[in-house]
Amino acid sequence: MSHKGENFAAFTVLLLVAINVAGLGIPVWYNKEHKHSVNTTVEKPNCVVHVNVREGLWQRYCIESRVENCELDVQEWCDNLDFPVYNDFVIATEICGDLILLFVFGTIIRSKCRKKSFHLEMVGAEAGLGGLLMMVGVLVYAAADSEIGYQATDLHIGWALCLSAGGIAFLLCIFCICRHVKSIPTMPEGYFPIDDEDDEDELMLMDV
Numbered sequence: 001m002s003h004k005g006e007n008f009a010a011f012t013v014l015l016l017v018a019i020n021v022a023g024l025g026i027p028v029w030y031n032k033e034h035k036h037s038v039n040t041t042v043e044k045p046n047c048v049v050h051v052n053v054r055e056g057l058w059q060r061y062c063i064e065s066r067v068e069n070c071e072l073d074v075q076e077w078c079d080n081l082d083f084p085v086y087n088d089f090v091i092a093t094e095i096c097g098d099l100i101l102l103f104v105f106g107t108i109i110r111s112k113c114r115k116k117s118f119h120l121e122m123v124g125a126e127a128g129l130g131g132l133l134m135m136v137g138v139l140v141y142a143a144a145d146s147e148i149g150y151q152a153t154d155l156h157i158g159w160a161l162c163l164s165a166g167g168i169a170f171l172l173c174i175f176c177i178c179r180h181v182k183s184i185p186t187m188p189e190g191y192f193p194i195d196d197e198d199d200e201d202e203l204m205l206m207d208v
Contacts, residue, residue: 010108012172013101013127016165020098020134023161024091027056029141032154047072056158057087057141086144093137094162100130101169124176131169138163 036049047070051062062078104126138159 006108006112009123009172009176010105010112012168013105013108016130016169016172017098017101017105019161019168020094020101020165023158023165024057024094026158026161027059027061028054028156029057029158030055030154031156049074049077051078053078054156057091058083084144086140090137090141093133093140097130097133097137097166097169100126100133104130121177124173127169127176128173131166131173134162134166134169138166 031054032052034049034051034053036051037046048068049072050066050068051074054061054063060078060081060083062074067074104123107123107126141159142155
């Protein structure tokens with residue numbers, strides 16, 4: 001790969017890590033206008049909460065709230081909701097994807113410092129693996145249900161950033177594989193490989 005190609009791959013990998021980390025840090029993966037019934041007391045069994053829920057992997061916030069038929073601290077109710085059990089899995093896969101992409105970045109920089117070419121197919125495969133882990137995380141988050149009536153149509157900016165990082169990592173994988181295929185030398189036109197065994201058989205017939 002040329003120096004421009006190496007620089008492009010290194011910059012893209014570093015940018016993808018930054019985008020994915022920003023997606024993990026933003027506490028809004030889910031945004032929904034929500035109506036929820038809460039069982040409170042025997043006298044007032046149906047406490048209805050109207051609230052805008054903004055939820056991420058590590059934080060949840062409720063705004064624009066009102067309640068019907070009871071007195072309730074909506075933010076306290078919101079904070080007491082348990083985060084989905086799959087959040088830890090999503091965070092783990094996203095972090096693993098980042099670590100793999102950082103390893104790819106280190107491989108590229110190391111080869112540039114030593115002025116040696118690196119294996120494009122290996123870099124492409126590693127970038128594809130990192131992107132796959134990122135995609136698995138966001139798809140698990142999108143497919144699972146939560147306590148607050150989760151729907152895929154309510155996915156928000158943090159989820160979108162991590163999805164974009166995983167998708168672009170796949171494109172980088174395809175780019176590296178294509179460059180690797182183009183770099184494979186081809187046989188010149190009209191060239192036919194010589195089979196040593198066939199030559200030996202012809203020489204034996206000539207001797208006879």
